[in-house]
Amino acid sequence: xxxxxAGNSLRGHLETMVLSVLERQPxxxxxxxRRLELVGCGSLKMKEGSLYPALYRMEERGLIKGRWEAEAAxxxxxxxxxxxxxxxxxxxxxxxxRQWAHFVAIIGGIVGAxx
Amino acid sequence: xxxxxxxxxxxxxxxxxxxGATPQxxxxxxxxxxxxxxxxxxxYQSAVPWHERLSYWIGTRYQRKVGESRVHFAxxxxxxxxxxxxxxxxxxxxxxxxxxTDWNNEGQVLxxxxxxxxxxxxxxxxxxxxxxxxxxxxFSREPRLVPRAIRLLPSMAIAGLMVVVxxxxxxxxxxxxxxxxxxxxxxxxxxxxxxxxxxVIVAWLTEIECRRVREWLSLDITD
Numbered sequence: 001x002x003x004x005x006a007g008n009s010l011r012g013h014l015e016t017m018v019l020s021v022l023e024r025q026p027x028x029x030x031x032x033x034r035r036l037e038l039v040g041c042g043s044l045k046m047k048e049g050s051l052y053p054a055l056y057r058m059e060e061r062g063l064i065k066g067r068w069e070a071e072a073a074x075x076x077x078x079x080x081x082x083x084x085x086x087x088x089x090x091x092x093x094x095x096x097x098r099q100w101a102h103f104v105a106i107i108g109g110i111v112g113a114x115x
Numbered sequence: 116x117x118x119x120x121x122x123x124x125x126x127x128x129x130x131x132x133x134x135g136a137t138p139q140x141x142x143x144x145x146x147x148x149x150x151x152x153x154x155x156x157x158x159y160q161s162a163v164p165w166h167e168r169l170s171y172w173i174g175t176r177y178q179r180k181v182g183e184s185r186v187h188f189a190x191x192x193x194x195x196x197x198x199x200x201x202x203x204x205x206x207x208x209x210x211x212x213x214x215x216t217d218w219n220n221e222g223q224v225l226x227x228x229x230x231x232x233x234x235x236x237x238x239x240x241x242x243x244x245x246x247x248x249x250x251x252x253x254f255s256r257e258p259r260l261v262p263r264a265i266r267l268l269p270s271m272a273i274a275g276l277m278v279v280v281x282x283x284x285x286x287x288x289x290x291x292x293x294x295x296x297x298x299x300x301x302x303x304x305x306x307x308x309x310x311x312x313x314x315v316i317v318a319w320l321t322e323i324e325c326r327r328v329r330e331w332l333s334l335d336i337t338d
Contacts, residue, residue, distance in 0.1 A: 029119055029122075029123050030126040030127070047150025048123065048149055048150065050158055055119075056163070057162055078125060080126075081118075
């Protein structure tokens, strides 16, 4: 059985997962994906380049706030953008968690799988 | 987003190298992990609103290309202004066509003002494009503050002089009276004081941004 979670299964919940990861500590995109992979035990498979449009949209909606990292002498080249959760993002995360719990309870009851 | 993607690609490449991959394999893995370029392009473009894409297009169009001379850049910029300003002023004149066809005093003043404005704006576009390039070159070539400030003085003086030329030119175009044009110049003094340092600040900020872009555009991840 293929245990990886990818495509549309992942896309619909990406926003809540990103908010959840950022709740613990601000992070840039690469670190964010690394944490998602760690917590997902390697089952989350997404095309990494598609994360940034999602982050851009979330920032436009005010759910997260980005700032460019300070330039370091030892690291030259393109900068990384560090994202942190806003108040609105925290409320959206709580709403996302409630929706997920409701989703799991309903669908779990239908398919007969434990929550 | 572009800079973020570059930074991410760099991090992925370095992590693949850290896992023991050869540079070629690390590059292939990086491309595979980032995703299909066509799908990504569509995803990125749909995320950016049209006004930001337009703003980006304008910004890149009016950026001096690598290896482009100052004069070539100034001429290219001025030609764009010729066309754009000509269209706008022409439209303005069309809206006042009744005044022009009567050819009364108001019509003459309107036409002189329009032509004068067009000529003055073109001269300003050319001169300020050159000045902008000169100022930015000073920021990129001269790291020491005092010598840089001294070398910026001629450009600032020319910028201030252009304010005088603009003020005199526009007033003369309207009044056809050189004496009146000189008298009105005192109202342009605040601009004469503000414009030169403003040009320096804009040039400085533009050079900082371009320097950052220049660095990562030349990034060679196959090293």
